[in-house]
Amino acid sequence: MRLASLIAAATALAALTACSQPTAEKAPAAAAEARxxxxxxxxxxxxxxxxxxxxxxxxxxxxxxxxxxxxxxxxxxxxxxxxxxxxxxxxxxxxxxxxxxxxxxxxxxxxxxxxxxxxxxxxxxxxxxxxxxxxxxxxxxxxxxxxxxxx
Structure with missing residues (x-):
């Protein structure tokens, strides 16, 4: 049971970290804004x-x-x-x-x-x-x- 709790916690942490990363789509859009x-x-x-x-x-x-x-x-x-x-x-x-x-x-x-x-x-x-x-x-x-x- 303890191993299952650790795996669940690691999976949740990975999901949160992935959500906070900037996406590749957002970076080029900002750079493409013409002056x-x-x-x-x-x-x-x-x-x-x-x-x-x-x-x-x-x-x-x-x-x-x-x-x-x-x-x-x-x-x-x-x-x-x-x-x-x-x-x-x-x-x-x-x-x-x-x-x-x-x-x-x-x-x-x-x-x-x-x-x-x-x-x-x-x-x-x-x-x-x-x-x-x-x-x-x-x-x-x-x-x-x-x-x-x-x-």
Whole structure:
């Protein structure tokens, strides 16, 4: 009888332990939650761009790449954005040790050169320079025409 009681207690303990373990289904669902700003998925490749002078920052999961006319290309790790309300901020450092901060705000933006309207307004600070421009998903920019909304 004592052996039967021990087996019953062990079975009950195993059942309770199994109930308290996180299921494999719950973990991926939380990780799959997309981070968005103005309906733009921030985990997909983004293009941030500006004029006068012409410059761009490509944001991919692999990293950030800053480039421009008569400017050396600079690469940085992608730490992911810090989101707060309608603002997303990437804070990193280029391989040349220059601080790089990209701030995207969920407000419409015009680049001043085309008739496009972008869903995000951008500010880029690199080294001691501060640049303003627009941003959207890279795929949306590639399929957009020279006028209209970039979606």
């Amino acid at each position: 968005t700003l103005a309906a733009v998925d921030l985990d997909q490749p983004l293009r941030v761009l500006g004029t006068e002078p012409f410059w761009a920052v490509e944001i991919t999961p692999a990293g950030l790449t800053y480039s421009g006319i008569d400017r050396p290309e600079q690469k940085a790790a992608n730490p992911g954005p810090a989101l707060q309300g309608t603002v997303a901020v990437w804070t990193t450092e280029t391989e040349a040790k220059a601080p790089l901060v990209v701030t995207l705000t969920a407000t419409d933006c015009s680049d001043g050169m085309s008739d496009r309207t972008y869903p995000l307004t951008a500010k880029v600070e690199i080294g001691g320079e501060s640049l303003t421009g627009c941003a959207a998903a890279s795929a949306a920019i590639e399929k957009a025409g020279e006028s209209g909304r970039v979606e």
